Amino acid sequence: xxxxxxxxxxxxxxxxxxKNTFCCDGRVMMARQKGVFYLxxxxxxxxxxxxxxxECPYLAVHLSPAIPVxxxxxxxxxxxxxxxxxxxxxxxxxxxxxxxATFIEMEIEAANxxxxxxxxxxxxxxxxxxxxxxxxxxxxxxxxxxRPPRASHCSICDNCVDRFDHHCPWVGNCVxxxxxxxxxxxxxxxxxxxxxxxxxxxxxxxxxxxxxxxxNTLKETPGTVLEVLVCFFTLWSVVGxxxxxxxxxxLNQTTNEDIKxxxxxxxxxxxxxxxxxxxxxxxxxxxxxAYPSVLDRRGVMQEDSPVSATSAAPYxxxxxxxxxxxxxxxxxxxxxxxxxxxxxxxxxxxASAEKSPSPKEEHPPAPKVPxxxxxxxxxxxxxxxxxxx
Amino acid sequence: xxxEFHNLQELRHSASLVTKVFIxxxxxxxxxxxxxxxxxxxxxxxxxxxxxxxxVKTLNxxxxxxxxxGGQSYLEGCxxxxxxxxxFLCMETRYEKVLKKISGYIQEQxxxxxAPRGLLLTDPIERGMRVLEISVFEDRGSGSSSxxxxxxxxGSSAR
Numbered sequence: 001x002x003x004x005x006x007x008x009x010x011x012x013x014x015x016x017x018x019k020n021t022f023c024c025d026g027r028v029m030m031a032r033q034k035g036v037f038y039l040x041x042x043x044x045x046x047x048x049x050x051x052x053x054x055e056c057p058y059l060a061v062h063l064s065p066a067i068p069v070x071x072x073x074x075x076x077x078x079x080x081x082x083x084x085x086x087x088x089x090x091x092x093x094x095x096x097x098x099x100x101a102t103f104i105e106m107e108i109e110a111a112n113x114x115x116x117x118x119x120x121x122x123x124x125x126x127x128x129x130x131x132x133x134x135x136x137x138x139x140x141x142x143x144x145x146x147r148p149p150r151a152s153h154c155s156i157c158d159n160c161v162d163r164f165d166h167h168c169p170w171v172g173n174c175v176x177x178x179x180x181x182x183x184x185x186x187x188x189x190x191x192x193x194x195x196x197x198x199x200x201x202x203x204x205x206x207x208x209x210x211x212x213x214x215x216n217t218l219k220e221t222p223g224t225v226l227e228v229l230v231c232f233f234t235l236w237s238v239v240g241x242x243x244x245x246x247x248x249x250x251l252n253q254t255t256n257e258d259i260k261x262x263x264x265x266x267x268x269x270x271x272x273x274x275x276x277x278x279x280x281x282x283x284x285x286x287x288x289x290a291y292p293s294v295l296d297r298r299g300v301m302q303e304d305s306p307v308s309a310t311s312a313a314p315y316x317x318x319x320x321x322x323x324x325x326x327x328x329x330x331x332x333x334x335x336x337x338x339x340x341x342x343x344x345x346x347x348x349x350x351a352s353a354e355k356s357p358s359p360k361e362e363h364p365p366a367p368k369v370p371x372x373x374x375x376x377x378x379x380x381x382x383x384x385x386x387x388x389x
Numbered sequence: 390x391x392x393e394f395h396n397l398q399e400l401r402h403s404a405s406l407v408t409k410v411f412i413x414x415x416x417x418x419x420x421x422x423x424x425x426x427x428x429x430x431x432x433x434x435x436x437x438x439x440x441x442x443x444x445v446k447t448l449n450x451x452x453x454x455x456x457x458x459g460g461q462s463y464l465e466g467c468x469x470x471x472x473x474x475x476x477f478l479c480m481e482t483r484y485e486k487v488l489k490k491i492s493g494y495i496q497e498q499x500x501x502x503x504a505p506r507g508l509l510l511t512d513p514i515e516r517g518m519r520v521l522e523i524s525v526f527e528d529r530g531s532g533s534s535s536x537x538x539x540x541x542x543x544g545s546s547a548r
Contacts (some may be wrong), residue, residue, distance in 0.1 A: 096519075099409045099522075149416055283463065287458070287463045289462050292482070295517075
């Protein structure tokens with residue numbers, strides 16, 4: 001059959017497993033549930049809009065024009081940090097390709113030896129020594145990898161995330177290695193903005209009341225009441241959160257480790273990642289290198305040419321180098337073609353991959369697990385899901 | 390060596406993949422990116438030990454350079470913070486510059502050392518920085534029995 005391949009460029013983000021949504025052709029990456037994120041946006045933008053409308057004209061004239069200018073700068077910084085946190089890749093670890101997964105499985109089986117029938121095989125754990133402490137690396141049944149130290153699987157986004165901190169519904173994304181500093185700067189700048197608005201609301205009401213009386217002031221600027229309410233409740237939670245994360249940063253711990261109590265308690269291992277120096281810990285977390293994303297979201301997927309079974313996609317060192325295998329990880333593993341798939345099966349597999357190019361808005365069926373691995377309830381991920389601020 | 394390849398092009402078009410060997414990450418120094426220098430036994434008769442170890446050592450040194458926390462990374466971090474990280478939209482970070490150097494290095498190593506021996510290194514960034522994948526090819530023309538070596542030998546020496 002003379003199949004004409006679809007010429008539309010398929011980018012890699014369309015085939016990524018996991019429960020993320022992508023926008024702007026793969027440039028933006030978020031979790032699926034975005035409702036609370038919109039609420040956050042609305043609260044920040046709404047409160048600041050009220051501040052600029054009601055307070056700023058009066059304060060600029062009676063106190064100083066620097067007040068609204070500084071508020072505007074702070075507002076822009078808060079928005080930039082929020083959008084950076086929400087839209088960036090938190091440090092997602094891509095799932096193992098079939099050959100790597102098989103390689104790891106064989107290593108595990110070799111290490112376990114013969115398990116008598118009817119008995120559960122031992123848990124899949126690898127021990128590594130870091131800074132003279134033994135750290136256990138757990139196996140992730142979904143991603144088919146041994147998780148690097150400090151990585152954890154987020155059940156909401158269905159991804160393993162490096163240096164996983166927590167999944168934050170307020171920013172609509174996981175907080176991990178790549179966006180932790182933006183998250184921290186967001187909470188800190190939001191605390192400052194809240195305190196700033198709250199303070200100048202009070203100053204404004206006091207100044208106006210001296211001239212006009214308290215009730216008249218409230219009638220003239222009804223927005224103030226709303227702002228004070230929002231700021232009051234926000235203050236307690238956001239300032240508390242900033243303080244908590246400052247504490248974590250000074251100890252070089254993640255929220256996930258803190259909740260699980262990985263490094264606390266007398267009989268437990270001491271934190272091997274801490275430099276035992278607050279300044280050094282802060283510098284590493286906040287001023288460390290900016291890690292690049294290992295998910296090539298905008299790379300173009302290359303279709304295997306059905307000419308020969310051995311022509312893998314040309315090896316390219318540019319960043320748009322592609323996976324020679326179209327990832328159809330939403331279906332059962334054996335359907336993934338590789339170099340040994342017979343030629344006639346390939347176009348049909350590629351064509352079925354092409355049928356669902358749209359991003360994750362549709363709900364795909366749960367992926368079936370191949371016979372070797374068995375799913376394991378991820379207790380830590382469910383703990384993280386339950387954490388609210 | 391049973392097979393001779395003259396360049397990457399020849400390797401791609403005429404060879405068939407036999408197996409893939411994975412060099413795992415070495416976490417003994419923490420979460421910095423570092424690969425194990427243990428020589429996989431499947432490559433015993435394909436490449437000299439020293440060559441592969443040299444490649445891994447050079448790669449590790451590149452990653453150390455990329456992740457170094459020192460004056461330059463502080464400067465970059467503080468400058469970026471002052472501009473609300475908008476500068477990252479225009480400027481390439483140090484890590485990205487080093488990654489480009491790494492992919493150039495891997496390309497060069499493939500052309501000079503690995504392709505003539507029927508091997509192909511994959512840049513770790515394409516595998517999530519988890520493994521250094523080495524594809525082992527067998528020349529179709531030679532027709533010899535493919536050495537699909539048992540991977541359990543690697544498993545027995547697992548850490």
